[in-house]
Amino acid sequence: MTGNAPASATGTSLAPVVLAGPTASGKSAVALELAAIANGEIVSVDSMQVYRGLDVGTAKPSAAERDRIPHHLVDVVGLTESFDAARFVALANEAIVSIQSRGRLPILCGGTGLYFNVWLNGLGTAPAPDPALRAELEAMPLAALLDELARRDSVTFDEIDVENRRRVVRAVEVIRITDKPFSQMRAAWPERAPALAGRSFGIERPRPELVARIDRRVDAMFASGLVEETQRLLGQGLAENRTAMQAIGYRQVAEHLRGERGLRDTVELVKVRTRQFAKRQGTWFRGQLDLHWIETPSGEAPEITTRRIQGLLQPLEAAVAQKNPVASE
Numbered sequence: 001m002t003g004n005a006p007a008s009a010t011g012t013s014l015a016p017v018v019l020a021g022p023t024a025s026g027k028s029a030v031a032l033e034l035a036a037i038a039n040g041e042i043v044s045v046d047s048m049q050v051y052r053g054l055d056v057g058t059a060k061p062s063a064a065e066r067d068r069i070p071h072h073l074v075d076v077v078g079l080t081e082s083f084d085a086a087r088f089v090a091l092a093n094e095a096i097v098s099i100q101s102r103g104r105l106p107i108l109c110g111g112t113g114l115y116f117n118v119w120l121n122g123l124g125t126a127p128a129p130d131p132a133l134r135a136e137l138e139a140m141p142l143a144a145l146l147d148e149l150a151r152r153d154s155v156t157f158d159e160i161d162v163e164n165r166r167r168v169v170r171a172v173e174v175i176r177i178t179d180k181p182f183s184q185m186r187a188a189w190p191e192r193a194p195a196l197a198g199r200s201f202g203i204e205r206p207r208p209e210l211v212a213r214i215d216r217r218v219d220a221m222f223a224s225g226l227v228e229e230t231q232r233l234l235g236q237g238l239a240e241n242r243t244a245m246q247a248i249g250y251r252q253v254a255e256h257l258r259g260e261r262g263l264r265d266t267v268e269l270v271k272v273r274t275r276q277f278a279k280r281q282g283t284w285f286r287g288q289l290d291l292h293w294i295e296t297p298s299g300e301a302p303e304i305t306t307r308r309i310q311g312l313l314q315p316l317e318a319a320v321a322q323k324n325p326v327a328s329e
Contacts, residue, residue, distance in 0.1 A: 014100045014103070014104070014105055014106075015199060016043075016096055016105075016106040016107070016108055016199065017034065017040075017105065017106070017107050017108070017199050017200075017201070017309075017313070018108050018109075018116070018199065018200035018201065018289075018291070019031050019034070019107060019108070019109040019201055019203065020045070020109075020110065020111065020113075020116060020200070020201070020202050020203070020285055020289065020291060021111065021202050021203035021204060021281070021282075021285065022111060022204070022205075022210060022277075022278035022279070022281040022282045022285075023059075023111050023214065023217075023274060023277060023278050023281065024210060024213040024214045024217050024274070024278065025203045025204060025205050025210060025213075025278075025296070026203055026205070026213070026296060026302060026305070027109055027110075027111070027203040028059070028061065028109060029302035030109075030203060030302050030305050030306050030309070031107050031109035032061075032065060032068070032069055032302070033302045033303055033305075033306035034105075034107055034306050034309060034310070035069040035105070035107055036068070036069060037306065037310070038105045038107075038310070039103070039104050039105055040069070040099075040104055040105035040106065040107045041069065041070040041071070041072065041095075041099045041104050041105070041106060041107065042061075042069055042070070042071045042072065042107050042108075042109050043071075043072045043073055043092055043095050043096060043099075043106055043107065043108045043109070044061075044071060044072065044073045044074050044109065044110055045073075045088075045092075045108050045109060045110025045111070045112050045115045045116055045119075046058065046073075046074075046110040046111065046112055046115075047083070047088075047112040047114070047115060047243070048244065048247045049073070049074050049075075049110075050073055050074070050075070050076040050077055050083050050088075051075075051076075051077060051078070051079055051083070051241075051244050052075045052076075052077065052078050052079070053078075053079060053229075053232075053233050053236065053238075054079075054233070054244060054247060054250070055229065056221050056224050056225055056226045056229045057221060057226050057229065057230070057247060057248075057249035057250050057253075058247065059217065059221070060074060060075075061074065072091075072092075072095035072099075073088070073091055073092060073095065076091065079233065079236055079237045079238055079240075079241050079244055080237050080240070080241070082243070083243065085114055085115055085118045086118070088115045088118070088119070089115075089118055089119050092108070092115075092119055093119075096108075111281050113281065113284045113285060113288060113289070116288075116289060117288055117289070120289075127174060127177045127178060129170075129173065130173065130177060133173055133176060133177065134169065134173055137169045137172055137173055137176075138165075138169055142162075142165055142168065145165075145168050145169060145172050146162055146168060148172055148175075149168060149171055149172055149175070149182075152172075152175050152181065153171065153175055153181035153182050153183055155181065155183040156171050156181065156182045156183045159280060159283070159284070161246075161276075161277065161280070163246075163251070163273070164246045165242075165246070166242045166243060166246055167246075170182075198292070198312075198313075199313065200289065200290060200291050200292065201291060201292050201293070201294055201309055201312075202285055202286075202289075202291035202292070202293040202294065203294055203296060203305070204282065204293050204294065204295055204296065205296050205298075206298065209298050210278060211275055214271060214274045214275055214278060215271050217274075218249075218267060218270050218271045218274060219267070221249060221270075222263075222267055222270075226249060226253055227253055227256070227257070227263070230249075230250050230253040230254055230257065231257055233250070234254060234257070238250065238254070239254065248270060248273045248274055248277055249270050249274075252266050252269050252270050252273065253266060253270075292312065294308060294309060
């Protein structure tokens with residue numbers, strides 16, 4: 001393997017399996033089924049599920065699901081703590097080695113593309129933050145930052161979440177430090193990560209169905225208390241955590257609680273932002289990771305999708321075991 005992804009010392013059957021895809025595509029349900037039938041444990045690749053308290057708005061696995069299947073990198077830090085890609089890599093590798101040591105299968109499941117990429121390929125060549133420059137940029141209006149980004153790096157401007165101020169600031173910061181487009185820093189990574197060939201899958205849905213699933217999920221989040229959860233978390237420091245505050249849903253509900261828009265409009269805005277995010281995720285995964293995409297027909301149960309993935313994994317494992325019988329014992 002390349003990059004930071006650890007290889008299994010006990011045979012291909014215990015090498016990690018990757019399940020990626022857009023939000024609401026159904027990858028978490030498939031990961032649960034695969035873990036249940038393949039003696040696996042799940043490593044969450046989600047930049048928001050690491051925060052304790054961000055439960056409803058991140059579709060965090062339920063207590064029952066976590067009792068059924070061990071989950072790692074969920075509820076790792078509090079809202080007043082920081083968490084970044086480098087820490088994710090360290091904790092993910094630690095979890096993977098621990099899972100493999102118990103003779104179980106690590107399943108990396110999530111939708112945070114940056115975390116997948118740094119785990120596979122390293123942190124890239126982007127420079128370290130410059131505190132003075134960062135402070136200057138954070139004091140600028142978002143519109144001015146976006147104008148500079150559009151002029152100096154149209155590729156990143158077209159891909160970035162324009163409401164995610166933290167990411168916009170970082171992109172402009174890198175451009176100013178290096179005098180090169182931020183997209184060139186990312187291009188230093190392999191264009192399509194070669195690690196885990198044959199064991200990396202993307203879950204996809206027809207666009208109309210994905211949109212409908214997103215809408216149902218957002219409605220369910222609000223029905224399950226997203227507004228109340230956000231209000232409680234704001235009292236615990238959510239607004240001061242620049243990373244967590246960028247999570248879709250919490251940001252819009254916080255604006256609603258400040259009186260910026262009504263609840264109905266907030267629900268619709270969260271749906272729109274989530275659809276946009278899912279589209280960016282799909283584009284990113286196809287461009288950066290070498291995934292075997294699993295087209296999931298409307299109404300297909302997670303158990304069926306999982307069996308299809310198993311059917312793709314088993315010939316690969318059998319072939320490797322035949323070449324290396326010692327490793328398979």
